[in-house]
Amino acid sequence: MNFFSRVIVDLAYFLHTSDAYQHKKRLVYDLLENNKNHYKQYFDIFMIALIFLSVAILIAEVKHEVPIEIKFFNSYVISIIFFIEYILRFWISSSVCEIIINKSEHDTMLGREFSLFRAIIKVVKAKLIFIFSFRAIIDLLAILPFFHELRLLRLFVLFRVFKLFRYATSFQIFASVLYTKKFEFLILFMYTSIVISVSSILMYVMEANNPASKVNTLFDAVYWSVVTIATVGYGDIIPITIEGRVVAIAVIFAGISLIAFTTSIVVSALNEKLDDIREIKTIEDIRKLKQFYLICGYENVAQEVAKKLKDGVTNIIVLDEDEHRIANAKRDGLVALNYDPGDAQSYKIIGIDLNTQVKAVLCLRESDVENVYTTLTVRSMNKNVNIVSLLMDDSNRKKLDFAGVNEILYPKGLVGMISKELIGRPVAFEVIHALRNDYYGVSVEEILVDDRMSQKLIYVHELNNHKFKIVLLGIFKKDKKRFFFNPIDATMLESGDYLLVIGKSIFIKEFEKHLHKKIKYEK
Amino acid sequence: MKNRVALIFGYNDYALEIAKNITDNESEVYIYSLHSEQDILKNKSNFEIRSFDLSDNWEGINENFDFDNSIAFCVLEDSAENIFLTLSLRSLFSNLHIIALSNNKETANKLQMAGANKVIPLVQTTAEMIAEMMEKPIVKEVFHKILFExxxxxxxxxxxxxxxxxxxxxxxxxxxxxxxxxxxxxxxxxxxxxxxxxxxxxxxxxxxxxxxxxxxxxxxxxxxxxxxxxxxxxxxxxxxxx
The missing domain is CATH 3.30.70.1450 (Regulator of K+ conductance, C-terminal domain)
Structure with a gap:
């Protein structure tokens, strides 16, 4: 890695492990994006107030002389506030440090030279995604009234109204609900167009030559038709001839049916489509996920596995063809979809990328037949994804192996092995069990030695784990696929190694931070 | 002289796996079945299958074994029967060490109340193992080798x-x-x-x-x-x- 790349990666690690920086970023994120944050609602109200104020000033300017201070406030202060908001959103939209660190660790894991150029491309891509998002474009347009000298740009104040969509999620939901009825709305539009076209032409033909009629042009007829069909009826244009009045009766009835039709579409959309909208939203969210565990089948073991994995950083998605089990998964706070995991079509509909998104497929149905079927489906679509499966009957082990499962867990065999340990070394077994499950705040963790760490920490004694009351159980050398227990101080650390450390969880976290920060101190 | 033995109550895959694993540690391992006649016929293992029922008649067993230093595994498939068996064993043999298998938390609590020294929560244990495979694969591998290999x-x-x-x-x-x-x-x-x-x-x-x-x-x-x-x-x- 060249000097410049090293400086960039060091800086990324520094910012990533800097409590002050992360705290500030988190604070901004919570204020702008986290709906659970108490202060976000005040921020939203403040921004909504600014939007309304801005529009009110625009309206007032039409007929009245607005004081220069208010104009200044509208053109500069509000615009600058919106500009700061835009910049903050740009900042929190993606983590540049994380992208660089991930790329660096990824390259380290694969034994490749770190490519700064590729990391920068990834950063730019992430930021462009934000810039070209609909909301970000609206945000940007809302800043344009800053250039109020250009008179046309003043009208961009109205784009500030569109910003309301950002702060009021109900607008977004309502719009998406209506969108699902686009076909019905298209029919409605065609129906209305036909009625307006026919009635306005008829009206023009019947009335245009009558001197007493106010219908002089085709536009007058179209205007009358729209006002009538909308059941508004201003009364400025009325039919004079008998034929014209007959047309008016027909349009009035068409108008009533139009209102009824529109209302029924909106109501039925709200009643029927909300669940679907939720599912679409879930699928959209899943597509955006970088990585997740895919649990196929949500029975007893799956429920417990989900509970255990839920606390980790990786997301969990549950697929099950049974509605009740999906309801259970949702009740347990998981993202769950009622799709058959044994059907390849399910993955296509949801848009799951087995290659990049799925960390592991967990076939946890308590039926070997179902697990074999799901495994074959997944394997037929992707050769590399890691598949873990439950095995209920040992005689089916070969079938699961043949189907392409990477790791098999046979609970009955596990019970046998545990029984043996409980007879031979009960206390030792309990100690390991407690350690594995982080009982009493003591746990065992894996820490990856990345390229950067191995450059600065050459020998085991440089880890200084004793200072953090951490015991180094051993080092797992990935290239040799061997575990070196209790390594001597002179053991060399290499990139890709894993340190297995035991200690209090909070001390381990501090130790891990120290390993990354150590570089900064030495410089 | 009474012998120290390992008694496994219930004839099923769990019982056979336990028997297979503990034969190195225990010289005498016996499997007891509630339906011994059928189970003896289908038994393909090398373990002897004996008969028992859920009554308090343990005379035949009690005469030969040293229950104070023996271990009993309660692995009946029916949770209620398993709890009842644990309770029967505990009421008669206060020093017998009972390890019982449970499918859920509720049964685990009841088995502990019934006097089991150790309950193996099957679902939780399996889930813990799978979660560890995912989150800490190297820890899992190292500990698995230390414990089981x-x-x-x-x-x-x-x-x-x-x-x-x-x-x-x-x-x-x-x-x-x-x-x-x-x-x-x-x-x-x-x-x-x-x-x-x-x-x-x-x-x-x-x-x-x-x-x-x-x-x-x-x-x-x-x-x-x-x-x-x-x-x-x-x-x-x-x-x-x-």
Missing amino acids: SGELKITQVKINAKNEYIGKGITELDWNDRHGVIPLSMVHEDMKSEFIYSSKIKHHIIKEGDMFVIVGYENCIADFEKLIGSRYDVNWCNWSR
Whole structure:
């Protein structure tokens, strides 16, 4: 890695492990994006107030002389506030440090030279995604009234109204609900167009030559038709001839049916489509996920596995063809979809990328037949994804192996092995069990030695784990696929190694931070 | 003379797996079935299948076995029957060590109330193993080897004997890692409850005769350490109450 790349990666690690920086970023994120944050609602109200104020000033300017201070406030202060908001959103939209660190660790894991150029491309891509998002474009347009000298740009104040969509999620939901009825709305539009076209032409033909009629042009007829069909009826244009009045009766009835039709579409959309909208939203969210565990089948073991994995950083998605089990998964706070995991079509509909998104497929149905079927489906679509499966009957082990499962867990065999340990070394077994499950705040963790760490920490004694009351159980050398227990101080650390450390969880976290920060101190 | 035995109640895959695994540790392993006539016919294992029922008539069994030093595994598939069996065994043999299998938390609680010394929560244990496979694959692999496979790395319990130079010294004064090549994980108290060595309370503990530690190390290091400091301590089930 060249000097410049090293400086960039060091800086990324520094910012990533800097409590002050992360705290500030988190604070901004919570204020702008986290709906659970108490202060976000005040921020939203403040921004909504600014939007309304801005529009009110625009309206007032039409007929009245607005004081220069208010104009200044509208053109500069509000615009600058919106500009700061835009910049903050740009900042929190993606983590540049994380992208660089991930790329660096990824390259380290694969034994490749770190490519700064590729990391920068990834950063730019992430930021462009934000810039070209609909909301970000609206945000940007809302800043344009800053250039109020250009008179046309003043009208961009109205784009500030569109910003309301950002702060009021109900607008977004309502719009998406209506969108699902686009076909019905298209029919409605065609129906209305036909009625307006026919009635306005008829009206023009019947009335245009009558001197007493106010219908002089085709536009007058179209205007009358729209006002009538909308059941508004201003009364400025009325039919004079008998034929014209007959047309008016027909349009009035068409108008009533139009209102009824529109209302029924909106109501039925709200009643029927909300669940679907939720599912679409879930699928959209899943597509955006970088990585997740895919649990196929949500029975007893799956429920417990989900509970255990839920606390980790990786997301969990549950697929099950049974509605009740999906309801259970949702009740347990998981993202769950009622799709058959044994059907390849399910993955296509949801848009799951087995290659990049799925960390592991967990076939946890308590039926070997179902697990074999799901495994074959997944394997037929992707050769590399890691598949873990439950095995209920040992005689089916070969079938699961043949189907392409990477790791098999046979609970009955596990019970046998545990029984043996409980007879031979009960206390030792309990100690390991407690350690594995982080009982009493003591746990065992894996820490990856990345390229950067191995450059600065050459020998085991440089880890200084004793200072953090951490015991180094051993080092797992990935290239040799061997575990070196209790390594001597002179053991060399290499990139890709894993340190297995035991200690209090909070001390381990501090130790891990120290390993990354150590570089900064030495410089 | 009555013998120390391992009794497995219930004839199913769990029973056979347990029997298969514990035969190295226990010289006599018997499987008892509620439906012995059918089970004997379909039995393809090498284990002898005997008959029992859920009544309190244990005379035939009681005459031959030393229940104070024996172990019973309750692995009946029906949870209610399993709890009833555990309760029957406990009411008649107060010192018998009972390990029971449960499918859920509710059954586990009931089995403990019925007097089981140890309950293996099947679902939770399986889930823990899968979660560890996912989140900490290397930890899983290393611990699996230490616990379940016959590799060089071992975990064991050692007891400090009377003739020992370390008695009266602090735990940290004992150069476990560098000099002896072992890593201590926890200290076992007199009531057989273990406490991790990393707790601040234990760090100030002064070593005395009878102290017991759980250590990890290569087999030869553990053997040398045992010679120096004490002896491998086989846990007596009578004293174990976790």
